[in-house]
Amino acid sequence: MAYNNxxxxxxxxxxxxxxxxxxxxxxSNVKYNYIFDAKYRICYDNDYxxxxxxxxxxxxxxxxxxxxxxxxxxxxxxxxxxxxxxxxAFVLFPYSKEDEYKNHQFYKSIDKVGVGGLPFLPNATHxxxxxxxxxxxxxxxxxxxxxxxxHGMYEYLEKIEFNEKEVLVGNLSxxxxxxxxxxxxxxxxxxxxxxxxxxxxxxxxxxQTKAKGFGDDAGIRYYGKVKSFEILxxxxxxxxxxxxxxxxxxxxxxxxxKLDKKIDLAGRSVRHRLYESIPFKECQYCxxxxxxDKRRLQIVS
Numbered sequence: 483m484a485y486n487n488x489x490x491x492x493x494x495x496x497x498x499x500x501x502x503x504x505x506x507x508x509x510s511n512v513k514y515n516y517i518f519d520a521k522y523r524i525c526y527d528n529d530y531x532x533x534x535x536x537x538x539x540x541x542x543x544x545x546x547x548x549x550x551x552x553x554x555x556x557x558x559x560x561x562x563x564x565x566x567x568x569x570x571a572f573v574l575f576p577y578s579k580e581d582e583y584k585n586h587q588f589y590k591s592i593d594k595v596g597v598g599g600l601p602f603l604p605n606a607t608h609x610x611x612x613x614x615x616x617x618x619x620x621x622x623x624x625x626x627x628x629x630x631x632x633h634g635m636y637e638y639l640e641k642i643e644f645n646e647k648e649v650l651v652g653n654l655s656x657x658x659x660x661x662x663x664x665x666x667x668x669x670x671x672x673x674x675x676x677x678x679x680x681x682x683x684x685x686x687x688x689x690q691t692k693a694k695g696f697g698d699d700a701g702i703r704y705y706g707k708v709k710s711f712e713i714l715x716x717x718x719x720x721x722x723x724x725x726x727x728x729x730x731x732x733x734x735x736x737x738x739x740k741l742d743k744k745i746d747l748a749g750r751s752v753r754h755r756l757y758e759s760i761p762f763k764e765c766q767y768c769x770x771x772x773x774x775d776k777r778r779l780q781i782v783s
Contacts, residue, residue: 500518501520502515502518516569518572521573524537524575543599544591544599547573547597569628569629570617572597574600575600575601578606580601592613593628648682649705651687658722662721665721667735667736669686670730672728673728673729685708690702702745703744705741706736706739711731713729713732715728715730716728716730
């Protein structure tokens with residue numbers, strides 16, 4: 483963690499965000515950098531409330547996060563390519579109503595584009611803690627797939643081989659989703675999230691996380707072989723109604739298998755999805771990579 487670090491080795495103008503978090507992950511030489519910028523302003527005027535329905539960070543501060551995230555581009559000394567240095571940028575602002583703020587556009591934007599705002603006060607730290615847990619435990623693959631790509635990059639990614647990662651470990655939005663998925667033998671996920679790897683997915687495993695209220699039941703308990711899949715509008719998934727034209731992939735599962743012993747998430751969260759090549763019945767822990775010699779999943783930060 484660095485405070486007020488100046489990023490001057492760029493092709494344009496130096497930037498100086500408040501707090502930056504730099505992570506290293508096993509199996510990757512990349513530094514995963516995130517910005518947490520403290521802003522002591524909160525907006526709650528009538529025009530703002532009409533637009534966002536609840537108080538939140540200033541729009542100008544969110545724009546600053548876009549600038550930080552996208553403008554800090556440096557030359558990689560190893561390959562002499564210019565690369566964007568940060569995976570996400572977040573405003574920390576003084577607000578205590580965390581549950582109310584979850585409906586704010588600038589909270590939902592964090593999952594969508596890696597830029598947004600988070601309440602942060604001595605009595606309001608849960609959302610920041612959740613995000614820190616996610617970025618720390620994300621696999622390298624998940625961290626990259628959570629970033630916004632350059633236009634045209636999806637077409638490029640179609641050429642990348644994912645065939646060694648044939649198991650999609652998917653998250654849940656609620657207990658209800660688990661019940662419906664198991665009953666009707668399917669799993670659904672936004673097409674945009676798995677477009678480049680779709681044709682390689684042979685199995686689906688369901689991650690029940692503490693963040694979604696599964697408590698002691700958190701872990702991987704169910705998995706199944708993919709029988710078929712179809713791409714359709716979200717509104718066409720009738721078992722869990724939602725009025726949306728966003729494209730989803732609906733995987734039909736041949737049969738859900740319940741493990742004799744759950745695969746422990748070991749305190750980890752699954753922000754969106756993971757990819758693994760694992761024989762699930764032989765696993766004890768959910769990680770980021772599988773050690774074939776030890777026949778278990780290793781926890782990799």
